[in-house]
Amino acid sequence: MQPKELLALAEEYGNPLFVYDASIIEQQYNRLTAAFSKVEKLRINYAMKALSNLSILKLLKKCGSGLDTVSYQEVQLGLHAGFTPDKIIFTPNGVSFEEIEEVAQLGVQINIDNLSVLEHFGAKYPAVPVCIRINPHVMAGGNQNISVGHIDSKFGISIYQIPHILRIVENTGMHINGIHMHTGSDILDIEVFLYAAEILFDAAKQFKQLDFLDFGSGFKVPYKKGDIETNIEELGKKLSKRFLAFEKDYGRSLTLAFEPGKFLVSEAGFFLAKVNVVKQTTSTVFAGIDSGFNHLIRPMFYGSQHTIENISNPKGKERFYTVVGYICETDTFANNRRIAEINEGDILCFKNAGAYCFSMASNYNSRYKPAEVLWKDGKGHLISKRETFEDLIKNQIVLEF
Numbered sequence: 366m367q368p369k370e371l372l373a374l375a376e377e378y379g380n381p382l383f384v385y386d387a388s389i390i391e392q393q394y395n396r397l398t399a400a401f402s403k404v405e406k407l408r409i410n411y412a413m414k415a416l417s418n419l420s421i422l423k424l425l426k427k428c429g430s431g432l433d434t435v436s437y438q439e440v441q442l443g444l445h446a447g448f449t450p451d452k453i454i455f456t457p458n459g460v461s462f463e464e465i466e467e468v469a470q471l472g473v474q475i476n477i478d479n480l481s482v483l484e485h486f487g488a489k490y491p492a493v494p495v496c497i498r499i500n501p502h503v504m505a506g507g508n509q510n511i512s513v514g515h516i517d518s519k520f521g522i523s524i525y526q527i528p529h530i531l532r533i534v535e536n537t538g539m540h541i542n543g544i545h546m547h548t549g550s551d552i553l554d555i556e557v558f559l560y561a562a563e564i565l566f567d568a569a570k571q572f573k574q575l576d577f578l579d580f581g582s583g584f585k586v587p588y589k590k591g592d593i594e595t596n597i598e599e600l601g602k603k604l605s606k607r608f609l610a611f612e613k614d615y616g617r618s619l620t621l622a623f624e625p626g627k628f629l630v631s632e633a634g635f636f637l638a639k640v641n642v643v644k645q646t647t648s649t650v651f652a653g654i655d656s657g658f659n660h661l662i663r664p665m666f667y668g669s670q671h672t673i674e675n676i677s678n679p680k681g682k683e684r685f686y687t688v689v690g691y692i693c694e695t696d697t698f699a700n701n702r703r704i705a706e707i708n709e710g711d712i713l714c715f716k717n718a719g720a721y722c723f724s725m726a727s728n729y730n731s732r733y734k735p736a737e738v739l740w741k742d743g744k745g746h747l748i749s750k751r752e753t754f755e756d757l758i759k760n761q762i763v764l765e766f
């Protein structure tokens with residue numbers, strides 16, 4: 366999107382503001398499906414925890430996406446957006462058995478990542494097909510080495526516990542219809558992804574009634590110069606070939622599934638905030654904006670570096686700024702970053718603000734969550750309103766003293 370278009374939206378809807386460019390989401394979805402076009406049955410389940418606005422869900426539904434959900438409430442949102450239960454997969458971690466039961470009763474595919482839950486579920490509902498989440502214990506080590514560490518991850522059933530799984534399946538007569546892995550941010554490059562995939566293929570051979578293999582996500586998008594971007598086209602080529610060979614071996618047609626969040630929505634998002642103060646100190650120049658980790662926590666939470674542009678003065682001479690928020694805590698977005706000269710009142714634009722930004726926003730310091738706008742066909746559409754004072758107090762029961 367052009368700085369002018371973004372500025373006009375900030376003018377119209379106020380700031381801080383989240384803007385999502387629909388065409389980037391569609392483009393990323395199409396890139397992914399094109400990369401795997403050789404696979405007959407491909408299924409993309411958007412990991413909605415990245416950005417769960419109903420209009421975004423509807424947009425992805427129109428693209429042909431399914432949904433990956435992690436809570437009963439996300440399933441409800443998905444159904445509300447018009448997804449049918451068969452288009453939703455539930456991949457929780459550490460939720461109660463009752464929650465899994467409730468989701469299964471809706472007809473949603475469940476994915477179990479714990480032996481005790483698998484045993485309990487299999488004993489109670491042997492007829493309900495279940496996917497199992499495997500932890501392949503693969504991570505990218507230094508120098509692009511592949512290590513089989515990460516033994517302590519809380520996610521998935523260890524690949525070393527396959528014999529236990531098989532015993533549970535035999536004892537309960539349950540039906541395992543899918544095998545899943547999601548190694549998240551451990552996956553840094555294609556070789557590591559393919560290495561982990563081999564482990565999954567190997568595990569899959571032990572289950573005779575599979576309908577799908579789910580390779581999760583972990584696709585990278587660049588946040589700053591020099592960042593790795595998953596070469597999805599190359600991964601598509603290599604993994605498709607391997608998948609087709611596996612399918613032949615396995616003797617049964619399978620669906621290949623992925624569940625990207627970041628890849629689909631990160632780059633579509635722009636976060637716009639106004640500079641309240643420029644503060645010169647003896648060591649740096651602070652630019653203080655009308656936001657903080659209440660709206661965008663990733664820089665403080667993960668140390669992620671969002672590119673920041675001054676869209677009010679895009680051609681200005683670059684200077685060094687430390688961009689901070691207005692929260693009464695340390696909330697640094699960027700340290701000594703080169704940004705076009707900033708004046709009080711300027712609007713800064715944070716890139717890659719689609720994934721895990723609004724969805725992690727809170728009301729800390731009793732601030733309102735920002736509005737969200739979808740940019741589609743050259744026009745801005747409000748898709749969630751800025752909160753109001755009423756929102757802050759609506760659940761409170763006030764005692765008088």
Ligand SMILES: *Cc1c(COP(=O)(O)O)cnc(C)c1O
Binds near residue numbers: 414415456549581582
């Ligand atoms: C969060 C999550 C994803 C999406 O991860 P991204 O890095 O956003 O692509 C996929 N699958 C599961 C199970 C997740 O928890």
